Amino acid sequence: MHQYEKTGVLSAKDLPVPSEKQLQKGVAILECVQEIPCNPCVESCPVHAISMKDINAPPVNDFEKCIGCTKCVGVCPGLAIFVVKVTGKKALVTLPYEFVPIPRVGDSVKALDRTGAVRSNALVKKVIKLGKTMVITIEIDSHLAMDIRNIRV
Amino acid sequence: MVGEEGDTIASALHAAGVRTLTTSLKYESPRGFFCGIGKCSSCLMRVNGIPNVRTCIAPLKEGISVEMQDKLGLLPEAAFFGEPTKTLHVDVLVVGAGPAGLCAALESAKQGASVLLVDENQCVGGQLIKQTHKFFGSKQERAGTRGIDIAKELETDVWNLQKQGKIQVMADSTVIGYYESDKKHRFGVVQRCEYQSILYDVRCDTAILACGAMENMLLFPGNDLPGVYGAGAVQTLMNVYGVKPGDRVLMVGAGNVGLIVSYQLLQAGIEVDRVVEAAPVIGGYNVHAAKLRRCGVPIMTSHSIKEVCGKDKVEAAVVVRLDENWKPIKDSEEYIKCDTICLAVGLTPSTRLLSQIGVQYEFIPEAGGYVAVHDDTMQTSVKGIYVAGDASGIEEASTAMIEGKIAGLAAAIQLRRSKNKKLLKQYREELSTLRAGPFGEKPRIAKQKIAKMKEKHHASV
Numbered sequence: 001m002h003q004y005e006k007t008g009v010l011s012a013k014d015l016p017v018p019s020e021k022q023l024q025k026g027v028a029i030l031e032c033v034q035e036i037p038c039n040p041c042v043e044s045c046p047v048h049a050i051s052m053k054d055i056n057a058p059p060v061n062d063f064e065k066c067i068g069c070t071k072c073v074g075v076c077p078g079l080a081i082f083v084v085k086v087t088g089k090k091a092l093v094t095l096p097y098e099f100v101p102i103p104r105v106g107d108s109v110k111a112l113d114r115t116g117a118v119r120s121n122a123l124v125k126k127v128i129k130l131g132k133t134m135v136i137t138i139e140i141d142s143h144l145a146m147d148i149r150n151i152r153v
Numbered sequence: 154m155v156g157e158e159g160d161t162i163a164s165a166l167h168a169a170g171v172r173t174l175t176t177s178l179k180y181e182s183p184r185g186f187f188c189g190i191g192k193c194s195s196c197l198m199r200v201n202g203i204p205n206v207r208t209c210i211a212p213l214k215e216g217i218s219v220e221m222q223d224k225l226g227l228l229p230e231a232a233f234f235g236e237p238t239k240t241l242h243v244d245v246l247v248v249g250a251g252p253a254g255l256c257a258a259l260e261s262a263k264q265g266a267s268v269l270l271v272d273e274n275q276c277v278g279g280q281l282i283k284q285t286h287k288f289f290g291s292k293q294e295r296a297g298t299r300g301i302d303i304a305k306e307l308e309t310d311v312w313n314l315q316k317q318g319k320i321q322v323m324a325d326s327t328v329i330g331y332y333e334s335d336k337k338h339r340f341g342v343v344q345r346c347e348y349q350s351i352l353y354d355v356r357c358d359t360a361i362l363a364c365g366a367m368e369n370m371l372l373f374p375g376n377d378l379p380g381v382y383g384a385g386a387v388q389t390l391m392n393v394y395g396v397k398p399g400d401r402v403l404m405v406g407a408g409n410v411g412l413i414v415s416y417q418l419l420q421a422g423i424e425v426d427r428v429v430e431a432a433p434v435i436g437g438y439n440v441h442a443a444k445l446r447r448c449g450v451p452i453m454t455s456h457s458i459k460e461v462c463g464k465d466k467v468e469a470a471v472v473v474r475l476d477e478n479w480k481p482i483k484d485s486e487e488y489i490k491c492d493t494i495c496l497a498v499g500l501t502p503s504t505r506l507l508s509q510i511g512v513q514y515e516f517i518p519e520a521g522g523y524v525a526v527h528d529d530t531m532q533t534s535v536k537g538i539y540v541a542g543d544a545s546g547i548e549e550a551s552t553a554m555i556e557g558k559i560a561g562l563a564a565a566i567q568l569r570r571s572k573n574k575k576l577l578k579q580y581r582e583e584l585s586t587l588r589a590g591p592f593g594e595k596p597r598i599a600k601q602k603i604a605k606m607k608e609k610h611h612a613s614v
Contacts, residue, residue, distance in 0.1 A: 005434040008407075008442030008452045034439050035590040037551075038289035040297040055291055056590030077287035077297050078440030099420060116449025132299070133287075150447040 004033070009114045012146060018063045018084075023145070026068025026085030026092070030059050031149075032078055044075040070094045070137070074130030083137075084145050091145035092125060097134040102127065103153045111140050112150040119144055122151060157394075159275070162208035162219055163189070163196050164394035172379040172466055174198055174208060178224055183465050185379025189386025190280070191273050192367035192503060195377070198222055202229045209386075212275050212325065214347060238352045243269040243321070245564050246340060246357040248328050248506065251279020252550045253542025253557035254363035255307040260561025261361075262319040264571035269355060270311070271323045271342055277311060278304035279365060280385065281550060283392040285420075286413055289438075290551040290587065300550060301392075323353075331510045338537055359537040359564040362507055363557060366500040366521065366543035371405065374460040380467030384414040384497035391421045399493030403470050404428040405458050409437035411497030412452075416444050418495075426491055429456040429472050431479060438592070458494065459486060467492050500547045510538055515606050520546030520599035526606045529581060530563035531556055534610060539564055546603070548596040555584045 004010050010031055018027045028050070030041065035056045042050050042059060049065035050072065052058075070083045073096050083094040103109050103124045111122035126137035140148050156165030163174065163186050173183040174196045186196035191210035200206040200219050204226025208219070247258040250272035258270040276282065284300020295303050314320040326344040333339070338360050342353040368383030370376065380399060382390075384406070387398045402423060404415045407430035415425045428445065433455050435442045442452055459471040459481065474485035501522040508514055513526040513534035525533045525540045532539050539560040542553035559580045565571040588597045 001434065004439055004442075006454050008435055008439065008446040010439070010443060031443065032440055034592075036289055036438055036440075036592055037291070037587045037590055038296055040292050043292045054589070055586055056593075075297055077289050078438065079444055080440040112447055112449070114443065114447050116447050149443075 016061075016063075017146070020086075022063040022066075023084060023086040026083060027063045027066045028061050028068065028070070028072055029082045029084055029146075030061050030072075030080065031082065032076070032080045033058050036078075038077060040075045040077060041072045041081060044072045046071060070128075070135060074128070074133045074135040079133070082149060086142045086145055089142050090139055091142040092137050092139055093122075093145060093148050094126075094135060094137040095149060095151070097136045097151065098132065099153070101153055102134055103136065103151065107153070109138065110152040111138065111144065111148045112152055113144075113147045114149050116150065118152070119148060122148070156213045160213040160394055161275075162198070162200065162206075162211045162213050162217075164209075164390060164396050165213045166208070166219075167390060167398075168394070168396045174379075175221060176224075177377060182377060183379055184377050185382075185466075187370070187381070187386060188368050188383045189389040190365075190367075197226070199226060204228065209389075210273055210275075211345075238354050240354045240356065241269060243267045243355065243357045244359065244568050244570070245269070245561070246271065246328075246338070246355055246360040247363060247561075248360065249279065249363035249365055249542070249544070250274075250277035250322070250324075251363060251365050251542060251553070252281050252303070252307075253365075253544075253553040253560075254279065254361070255311060256554045256557030257361045257363055257539075257541050257561035257564075258320055259307065259310050259314065260558045261565050261570075262314045264562065264565035264573075265319075266565045266568055266570045268320045269323065269357070270320055271326050271328055273325070273327050275325050277308055277322065277324065281307075283385075283388045284550070285392055285417060288551060291583075294551055294554070294583070294587075296551075303550075328506060331506065358568055359539065361531075361539040361541055361557075361560045361564060362525075362544055363540070363542045363553075363560075364503040364506060364544040366502050366547055368496065369499045369501055371458065371496055371498050373458055375462060375467075378461055378463050378467050379465070380463070380492055381461060381494045381496065384410050384495050387493070387495050388414050388417060391423075392417065397421065397423060398495075399467075399491075400424060401426055401491040402493040402495050403458070403472070403489055403491045404495045404497060406430060406497035406499070407432075407435045407437055407442065407452050407454065408497060408499070409441055411495070412437040412441035412445055414495060414497060415450060416441065416448075419445075419448055419450070425450045426489055427451045427453055427472075429458060430454045431457040431475060433477070457481070461494055467494055470494055500543060502544050502547060504544060507533065507538075507540060507544070510535055512538060513606070513610055515603070517546065517599050517602050519595045519602065524599075524603065526603055526610060528607050529559075529604070530577065531560035532563060532567075537564075537567065546596060546599045549587075552584060552587050552596065555580055555587070559584070
């Protein structure tokens with residue numbers, strides 16, 4: 001049994017980790033590890049980096065092909081895709097957000113990890129509306145790039 | 154009292170702060186509603202003198218009188234039915250306008266059959282209209298679309314066919330029974346119109362029963378206090394009627410329903426104290442659990458609710474840790490202050506009409522309870538009676554829609570309106586693809602058992 005089946009929280013060992021170089025380019029982290037019948041992310045990828053053996057298989061992102069375009073972030077029904085791009089000491093994390101109020105570019109928000117714990121402040125860099133899902137890019141310290149997965153406005 | 158246009162009596166009362174709608178039949182203990190979708194009996198009140206009105210689905214109208222009733226409620230002297238019975242002849246009667254029923258009606262009508270679609274609610278869409286989250290599945294089958302938007306699309310398709318005279322929709326209406334008839338199937342249908350009922354005698358060659366399911370109750374002291382709701386009822390209150398069910402919620406059950414409704418509660422600005430789950434693992438998708446966890450809501454597996462405290466309403470709950478044999482661990486109780494308990498502990502197929510018709514009927518735990526034995530065209534043991542969606546075994550909306558299409562098409566083929574067996578095969582393949590993964594195991598086993606019973610039944614006939 002995996003620990004996440006008990007806690008609901010994924011850890012680094014449950015996920016493929018991109019190389020430093022790939023992180024600098026910016027790549028999508030697919031936090032979708034179970035076999036569930038779902039495929040919109042595959043269809044959304046403009047460079048065919050995301051693939052799936054069949055509709056029940058977990059999606060796999062080819063970090064070499066991925067261009068970090070964030071198109072898949074707002075498409076995933078499970079709100080389970082995040083794009084991470086590291087630039088020096090700072091990192092940009094793009095995440096899906098379905099709460100009100102919607103933050104504005106330039107706002108300072110709380111940065112939360114996978115357990116909902118506040119780990120730092122974050123600066124809102126970009127807000128895109130995709131239907132009713134907001135795709136929000138925040139800037140945080142790079143050492144938190146693989147931990148921060150939510151914001152509180 | 155004032156309510157909003159489109160409210161039900163119960164939602165308006167809830168918005169006005171009235172949570173006690175009735176009392177227990179045996180004792181004086183107060184009761185509020187539980188299922189919120191017209192499936193249980195905990196919201197029965199007297200409306201305009203008529204007892205036993207399910208206020209959770211009865212539309213709010215100007216000038217009506219709503220009273221708490223005395224226990225079982227005595228019928229008034231006046232006759233209910235003002236007008237004589239009307240007879241309707243149709244090819245296909247579809248009971249229930251949720252995802253399965255809508256798809257069944259559309260499919261039959263597209264093949265040229267005349268369809269009557271009956272639903273108890275004021276509007277069609279069933280439970281889809283409260284699903285504000287995006288659906289999973291294949292892109293071709295509307296994955297990534299929110300349930301409420303799927304309902305709108307299906308409703309538009311139905312209205313278009315209604316304009317062409319191919320489908321007749323009867324909302325706010327109940328199929329009250331099945332009656333003996335020589336050639337055709339015969340159903341009694343009551344249409345409610347401004348609290349004046351009209352009785353229809355519906356004669357049809359085929360009927361598709363897509364009656365859905367009802368929320369399960371859990372046994373614990375205080376489970377009948379107003380404020381203990383089914384998860385679907387809470388979803389109905391906040392997502393359909395815009396009424397906050399409470400301020401602080403304890404969610405019981407970490408299957409997909411419990412996880413999704415918890416997240417929607419947070420979206421509505423309501424605090425979710427925690428999710429407790431008796432099983433040692435989370436039953437729902439990890440992606441749903443992860444969404445909740447990163448908002449800071451704890452999910453406690455091997456934990457259950459022990460009792461609910463409160464005088465006339467929920468004031469607190471006691472949760473307890475369970476050992477590996479699912480037995481409560483001594484001194485592990487924790488007292489939680491909350492005003493709402495949400496039960497997401499599974500569903501039971503609604504099959505009362507099917508049992509009255511007398512179809513072959515079996516208890517299949519993986520299907521959620523008693524279900525009608527059916528073949529791979531969704532036809533039951535009674536010729537011309539089909540079943541689809543949760544009423545045929547608890548599953549997802551995505552599979553319910555395909556089952557509806559299968560039943561609708563099969564009925565049209567039986568009526569010789571279509572010969573498209575290839576399409577039938579395609580739908581069946583789509584269904585097995587969606588059930589192929591580990592989360593499809595339970596329905597897969599349920600449907601295999603049903604198929605086996607069908608064979609056995611055939612052999613014995």
